[in-house]
Amino acid sequence: MTCPVCGQATDRKFRPFCSKRCADRDLGRWLNGAYAIPSDDPEDAEKAQEVVKTKPERPH
Template sequence: MGAKVEPLRPKLKCPECGKESKREFFPFCCQRCKDIDLNRWLSGAYAIPVTEAEENLDEE
């Protein structure tokens, strides 16, 4: 009785601040960190690199 049950997988760290992530904001720890990440996506700070070969395919 009273034995601690181990979670199925370890808790992940927030990619913004490194604190333990929370279910309601996953994978972040809070709304603030979630908003910071969203702002980076919307402002273009995150971008998927394009190779020269992919650029040529788009022109054809």
């Protein structure tokens, strides 16, 4: 089995990752929304569009 982040061999301690760093990188991707589960439900798409339209833009 190889690490899904970098492709190196996994370490039993961090399985399925090779290191804590790769595990943390993967967690960061989940938390930032880089990973998403697609939905075919039209209501989900409508809700998402409403949120985008009504969400006020904030300067960074």
